[in-house]
Amino acid sequence: MSEKNNNEIESLTPENYHNWFTLYHLCQLLGNRRTIEITSKELGRLMKISQQTASRRINDLVDLNWIKRKKIGKIQKIVITEKGANLMLSTYKNLRKLLESIFIVGEVTEGMKEGGYYVAIKGYYDQFVEKLGFKPYKGTLNLKLNDMDKEILSEKMKTINPVVIEGFKDQSREYGPVLCYDVIISPFHDRKDEVKAAILDIERTHHEKNIIEILAEPYLRDRFKLKNGDKVILTLNNPGELSKNY
Amino acid sequence: MSEKNNNEIESLTPENYHNWFTLYHLCQLLGNRRTIEITSKELGRLMKISQQTASRRINDLVDLNWIKRKKIGKIQKIVITEKGANLMLSTYKNLRKLLESIFIVGEVTEGMKEGGYYVAIKGYYDQFVEKLGFKPYKGTLNLKLNDMDKEILSEKMKTINPVVIEGFKDQSREYGPVLCYDVIISPFHDRKDEVKAAILDIERTHHEKNIIEILAEPYLRDRFKLKNGDKVILTLNNPGELSKNY
DNA sequence: ATTACTAAGAAGCGAGTAG
DNA sequence: TCTACTCGCTTCTTAGTAA
Structure with a gap:
């Protein structure tokens, strides 16, 4: 971690911003090939700069040892070096963390089973x-949130009108009311794959701090191919002051 | 996909490179908070620029609607807007594809079972x-490679001296020789978590095109928490001309 | 065709400083 | 203290053109 991130920190000074983006653009040209x-x-x-500047940029990347170039007659073939690849990789990782x-x-x-019991009650x-x-699928997807996310979510939920599921009574016992909050859920790696869902706020299933339960029509573990530890993004669809800002 | 990437393409002209990096730096300051x-x-x-330039940058980001700012007395509080967040997200996604x-x-x-049969033979x-x-774990991890990766891997493998596992004979039948190639395998999301492994080149298990079999000491699906469709990075550790370049 | 040098012009930076 | 303006200076860009 440290050595390759240091690499990034060293490399990404203002003078290198164009160079980083040049490499980024070059990588986009790779497609399935290894050489550009x-x-x-x-x-x-492509980069909306002059031919002269582009030429200089390529030379700069060679000097930085981010790419290697072979000139074969008029055509230049470019490959990304290990150093260049690691720079892209460390930016990728930083972005991931930051997102x-x-x-x-x-x-x-x-913990899909317990919540499911209540959902299935007629x-x-x-x-x-x-x-x-x-x-809804007769089970809930349990999500663990970090302290800050939980706090923000609670804060947002306060500004939203919940869907109220009324309590009722049968022969054996009494069932309390349940609050639901509309939410859009999507897997971390494909935020465009959105599923309408609801956060369940069941009084009696406050099993663990920072754990929330999600209700949705599909079985989300299959739908998004989730396994424990995978990350999902939640978006409250009631657009309040806060949700506009993220 | 298209709309948000267009967003990126529009936004990431040379005049915006500093702005992108400014947002990148600001996001790094978020930590667990939502406001900077x-x-x-x-x-x-932090960015190795003057106070004046930094001030101008922040103003530029506000103008671009990538951040919002509130000045409370001397202190300015910054939040990332939806637009800014999506810009970071689309760069993240592009980087992912590009890596x-x-x-x-x-x-x-x-397909872990078939290969495992041969591995286990004394x-x-x-x-x-x-x-x-x-x-080795008595089973192989099967990996599907795209055409180009397969081709490059085959090319690299030709330049490397394989570990030769000799064939033998027992009462019932004859077993052919097996070639192995040292390789480092790591999960796509944590390239630092490396495991020494070997690519198996068994004549009779050329079951499907572009599928290779990996042998390693741990059960890799557990070790890396892999499920089908997950991606891993392979690095041939015999440093030839090619491997130096990627 | 290419890449890349030179020189003029444009853009951006930061020191000084005001609000 | 802060942010952010002006302005001189530096750096970078591009057009022209050589190789």
């Missing part, structure tokens, strides 16, 4: 279907 | 232990 054939004119057009700070991220944890289930607008 | 308190002087020191072009990436697929197993230097 590009003229400085083309690179210039977890920006979004509300939950970590999938064990007195609740019919109300879920009617009031949430979907037929 | 920083003076322009501090940001300047798959740079490294040799295999996708975990079903005539082979004892040689594995002796010649590979580890006691």
Whole structure:
């Protein structure tokens, strides 16, 4: 970790911002190949800079040992060096960490069965279907949140009108009311794959701090191919002051 | 995909490179918080630019609507906007795709059992232990490679001296020789977590094109918490001309 | 065709300083 | 203290053009 991140810290001074982006653009040209054939004119057009500057950029990257170049006649072939690859990798990793700070991220944890028991109870289930607008899978996905995410989520939930699932009574016992909060859930790696869901706020299942339960129509572990420890992004769809800002 | 990437393409012109990096630096300051308190002087020191330039950068980000800022007396509080967050996210996603072009990436697929049968045969197993230097798990991890990765890997393997596991005969049948290639395997998301492994080149298990079998001491699916479809990075440790370049 | 040098012009930086 | 303005100076960019 440290050595390769130091690499990034050293490399990413203001004078190297163009160089980083040049490498980024070059990498995008890789596609399935390992070597890039590009003229400085083309690179210039791609990066919206002049041919001359593009040429200079390529030279700079060679000097930095981020790429290697072979000139075969008029054509130059470029390969990314280990150093260049590691620079991209460390930026990738930093971005990953940093995105977890920006979004509300939950970590999938064990415990689908207990919550499911309550969901399946007819007195609740019919109300879920009617009031949430979907037929929930008879089990909940448990998510572990970090302290700050939990706090922010609670804060947001206060500003949102919950869907109220009313309590009821049968022969054996009394069932308390349940609050639901509309939410969009998506896997961390494909935020575009969104599923309408609800956060369950069941009084009696405050089993563990920072664990929330999610209700959705599909079995989310299959739908998103989740395993324990995988991360998902939660987005409250009631647009309050806060949600606009993230 | 398209709309948010267009967002990135529009935003990431040369004039915005500093702005992108400014946002990147600001995000790093988030930690567990949702709001950043920083003076322009501090940001300047962090980014190795003057206080004046840092101040200008913050203003630029506000103009771009990548951040929002509230000034409370002398202190300015910064939050990342949806637009800013999506910019970081789309860069993250692009980097992810692009890193798959740079490294040799295999996708975990079903099929651990068949290969394992051969590994466990005593005539082979004892040689594995002796010649590979580890006691392999009695099963193989099957990886699917894309065409280009497979081609590059084959090319690299030609330049490397394989570990030769000799064939033998027992009462019932004859077993052919097996070639192994030393390799380092690591999960895509933590390239630092490396495990010494070997690619098995068994004549008779050329079951499917672009599928390779990996032998390692631990049960890799547990060791790396892999499920089907997960990606791993392979690094041939015999440093030839090619491996130096990636 | 290419890449890349030179020189003029544009853009950006930070010191000084005001609010 | 802060942020952010002006302005001189430096650095970077591009057009022209050589190789």
